[in-house]
Amino acid sequence: xxxVTQLGSHVSVSEGALVLxxxxxxxxxxxxxxxxxxxxxxxxxxxxxxxTGATLVKGINGFEAEFKKSETSFHLTKPSAHMSDAAEYxxxxxxxxxxxxxxxxxxxxxxx
Amino acid sequence: xxxxxQSPSNKVTEKGKDVELRCDPISGHTxxxxxxxxxxxxxxxxxxxxxxxxxxxxxxPSDRFSAERTGGSVSTLxxxxxxxxDSAVYLCAxxxxxxxxxxxxxxxxxxxxxxx
Numbered sequence: 482x483x484x485v486t487q488l489g490s491h492v493s494v495s496e497g498a499l500v501l502x503x504x505x506x507x508x509x510x511x512x513x514x515x516x517x518x519x520x521x522x523x524x525x526x527x528x529x530x531x532x533t534g535a536t537l538v539k540g541i542n543g544f545e546a547e548f549k550k551s552e553t554s555f556h557l558t559k560p561s562a563h564m565s566d567a568a569e570y571x572x573x574x575x576x577x578x579x580x581x582x583x584x585x586x587x588x589x590x591x592x593x
Numbered sequence: 594x595x596x597x598x599q600s601p602s603n604k605v606t607e608k609g610k611d612v613e614l615r616c617d618p619i620s621g622h623t624x625x626x627x628x629x630x631x632x633x634x635x636x637x638x639x640x641x642x643x644x645x646x647x648x649x650x651x652x653x654p655s656d657r658f659s660a661e662r663t664g665g666s667v668s669t670l671x672x673x674x675x676x677x678x679d680s681a682v683y684l685c686a687x688x689x690x691x692x693x694x695x696x697x698x699x700x701x702x703x704x705x706x707x708x709x
Binding site for chain 2: 513515517523525526527530571575576580584585586
């Protein structure tokens with residue numbers, strides 16, 4: 482069995498501030514973990530993924546995430562938010578099932 | 594290369610009518626998924642195809658929903674006797690499949706279905 486919890490349906494930050502989007506997972510097997518971004522009226526786009534190996538994963542647009550097995554977490558961070566980062570972000574887990582399980586999403590709001 | 598494409602991009606239909614939504618996956622991807630996304634909601638899994646195996650239909654919300662995948666490529670999601678609660682964005686995704694050693698998915702832009 483596998484599940485994902487994203488803490489906070491909305492996160493608001495100022496432009497230039499740190500972005501932190503939280504994701505906790507549950508999996509009965511070693512997980513594959515993903516973050517996707519969805520801009521308005523578009524499909525989801527892969528930001529980054531963790532499979533095996535290095536626990537700090539770097540993705541596109543300056544985002545990164547760290548796999549912490551002891552905390553069952555895979556939080557997404559970016560040092561400095563841009564207005565263009567405003568979007569919906571989804572965390573997903575796979576491995577326990579051929580069908581990835583998605584969190585409910587977190588809407589990132591960036592204000593000037 | 595070409596990504597996942599979906600058609601139509603928008604569909605408005607009257608309650609009770611049937612609709613067909615199409616998905617063209619990335620060439621060579623053996624896995625194909627359909628999801629439904631309602632306003633402000635996350636992704637609701639509908640159906641999963643992997644190669645020539647029987648599809649996993651466990652997410653279909655009612656027997657009005659069905660899907661097929663011809664030749665291991667193009668997929669069609671059919672909704673019969675549409676209801677207003679079917680209004681949503683329907684997303685298709687493809688993946689290299691389990692044999693590819695990854696579960697990462699590539700999503701199409703979606704079809705926005707409005708039932709009036």
